[in-house]
Amino acid sequence: MPIYLTTPIYYVNDKPHIGHAYTSLATDVLARWHRLAGREVFFLTGTDEHGQKVEKAALDAGEAPQAFTDRVSQAFRDLTQTMGFSNDAFIRTTEKRHYAACQALWTRLADRGQIYLGGYEGWYAVRDEAFYGPDELTERDGVKYAPSGAPVEWVTEPSYFFKLSEWADRLLEFYEANPDFIAPASRRNEVISFVKSGLSDLSISRTSFKWGVPVPGDDAHVMYVWLDALTNYITALGYPDEGADLWRFWPADVHFVGKDILRFHAIYWPAFLMAAGIAPPTRIFAHGWWTNEGQKISKSLGNVIDPVALVEEFGLDPVRYFLLREVPFGQDGDFSRAALTNRLNGELADVLGNLANRTLSLIQRNCEGKLPAGPAAEADAALLEPLASLPAAVGQLLEKQEYHLALEEVFRAVRGANGYITVQAPWSLKKTDPERMVAVLGHLHTALRAYATVLQPFMPATMAKLLDQLGVPEDSRGLASLATPLPPGTSLPPPAPLFRKIEAGA
Numbered sequence: 001m002p003i004y005l006t007t008p009i010y011y012v013n014d015k016p017h018i019g020h021a022y023t024s025l026a027t028d029v030l031a032r033w034h035r036l037a038g039r040e041v042f043f044l045t046g047t048d049e050h051g052q053k054v055e056k057a058a059l060d061a062g063e064a065p066q067a068f069t070d071r072v073s074q075a076f077r078d079l080t081q082t083m084g085f086s087n088d089a090f091i092r093t094t095e096k097r098h099y100a101a102c103q104a105l106w107t108r109l110a111d112r113g114q115i116y117l118g119g120y121e122g123w124y125a126v127r128d129e130a131f132y133g134p135d136e137l138t139e140r141d142g143v144k145y146a147p148s149g150a151p152v153e154w155v156t157e158p159s160y161f162f163k164l165s166e167w168a169d170r171l172l173e174f175y176e177a178n179p180d181f182i183a184p185a186s187r188r189n190e191v192i193s194f195v196k197s198g199l200s201d202l203s204i205s206r207t208s209f210k211w212g213v214p215v216p217g218d219d220a221h222v223m224y225v226w227l228d229a230l231t232n233y234i235t236a237l238g239y240p241d242e243g244a245d246l247w248r249f250w251p252a253d254v255h256f257v258g259k260d261i262l263r264f265h266a267i268y269w270p271a272f273l274m275a276a277g278i279a280p281p282t283r284i285f286a287h288g289w290w291t292n293e294g295q296k297i298s299k300s301l302g303n304v305i306d307p308v309a310l311v312e313e314f315g316l317d318p319v320r321y322f323l324l325r326e327v328p329f330g331q332d333g334d335f336s337r338a339a340l341t342n343r344l345n346g347e348l349a350d351v352l353g354n355l356a357n358r359t360l361s362l363i364q365r366n367c368e369g370k371l372p373a374g375p376a377a378e379a380d381a382a383l384l385e386p387l388a389s390l391p392a393a394v395g396q397l398l399e400k401q402e403y404h405l406a407l408e409e410v411f412r413a414v415r416g417a418n419g420y421i422t423v424q425a426p427w428s429l430k431k432t433d434p435e436r437m438v439a440v441l442g443h444l445h446t447a448l449r450a451y452a453t454v455l456q457p458f459m460p461a462t463m464a465k466l467l468d469q470l471g472v473p474e475d476s477r478g479l480a481s482l483a484t485p486l487p488p489g490t491s492l493p494p495p496a497p498l499f500r501k502i503e504a505g506a
């Protein structure tokens with residue numbers, strides 16, 4: 001079964017920050033995992049370029065919207081390189097094919113009697129590009145705010161509406177029949193109670209500005225940016241051509257989103273799709289938000305975390321590891337330099353790096369750099385036996401997006417291997433029992449190969465380096481190839497350290 005994974009498409013109102021990198025990183029790790037397991041994957045990311053918020057940002061920058069979005073979109077494309085993302089495509093909502101897809105979806109909804117012309121009168125938050133009911137707002141110093149903290153403004157304009165109110169029962173049935181559709185479970189309950197409280201029809205066009213996809217047959221309106229944006233997920237697969245080659249990837253396996261944009265993905269999106277007669281996605285995973293050293297991240301506080309600077313300082317793979325190891329995916333978490341430094345020094349360098357370095361240096365020194373092999377003794381069982389089930393165990397956790405548990409599973413094994421090397425002390429076996437030394441180093445090599453293989457999605461470049469040092473050919477790095485041992489005697493290159501420690505407090 002082909003796998004389709006998506007990130008949100010990012011607003012091009014500003015440069016990328018850690019939140020963008022985080023959603024895409026989680027998507028990337030799962031995409032890489034499925035490829036490692038031999039599955040066909042389509043991994044999509046891109047930029048959301050229309051709407052009032054982006055138009056305003058262009059205006060503030062003194063640029064025409066298209067020139068502005070070209071420039072900022074490129075920064076998000078560059079981030080995919082910086083972060084080592086393996087996306088198969090990068091979509092922009094200003095592409096012609098996307099206009100065609102949005103207009104085709106609109107026409108389909110209209111043909112099915114799902115759209116009518118009316119007038120919108122109510123509250124709108126440009127920052128969220130969202131409509132809010134009066135009961136959702138709070139007031140401070142005469143200004144009304146949405147639950148997200150975004151200020152709202154009063155809007156009165158002609159608007160087309162989507163008959164969302166007709167879909168509440170069908171959505172509830174759908175959630176019931178598909179208990180894994182919204183994850184984590186706490187978020188699912190939130191969405192269900194929101195839908196149960198009743199849905200109003202949704203305004204899906206705007207007339208007070210022009211920066212959007214024109215409504216077919218009525219140029220005075222541009223489409224509501226969320227209808228436009230959500231459609232990207234099917235544009236990329238060739239919609240409206242449901243015979244396109246890529247269409248076989250639909251429905252999406254996981255749409256990764258932050259908790260702030262769950263409502264759009266878990267309520268509006270399946271309603272639009274069901275109303276258009278298209279299958280809804282399989283799962284929406286809403287992750288939590290990062291704070292920075294205990295503080296909410298915001299431009300006005302000046303504490304936005306720049307992923308490029310972070311990678312420059314700590315290295316890409318430690319940052320990738322930290323973001324998914326430190327906080328259970330789905331929960332809010334706090335970024336701190338001390339925590340990142342501890343993970344890098346205390347886990348990556350001291351536990352994994354050290355095991356690799358000790359093993360590979362001993363092989364180099366005591367086995368002429370040739371892959372050693374020998375019989376397994378009873379004392380080796382605790383190291384070797386769990387290896388066979390490691391990929392399945394990690395896979396099961398990743399399929400539930402439990403990244404931190406998957407990493408914990410692997411590192412528990414790595415710590416066990418460190419215990420093994422200490423007890424077996426192959427360095428002293430050289431004189432007392434050289435045959436046993438050869439066997440012990442061979443087993444450690446087998447274990448390291450398994451750890452490096454399953455860790456590739458998290459730390460692709462560093463694990464490639466480790467697999468090089470272990471002498472594993474590039475075409476033998478998939479999960480299935482773990483079943484075939486490397487030929488004993490394979491020459492191993494001289495080892496080099498995998499991680500660079502950061503001085504604490506630096």
Ligand code: MSP
Binds near residue numbers: 022
């Ligand atoms: N354009 C919409 C998505 C449309 S998808 C059809 C959008 N764009 S965004 O640029 O605002 O995307 C932000 C993404 O980054 C969201 O998934 C959001 O949750 C995430 N984050 C923004 N700040 C964040 C943190 N401080 N921490 C973690 N993620 C956060 O929404």
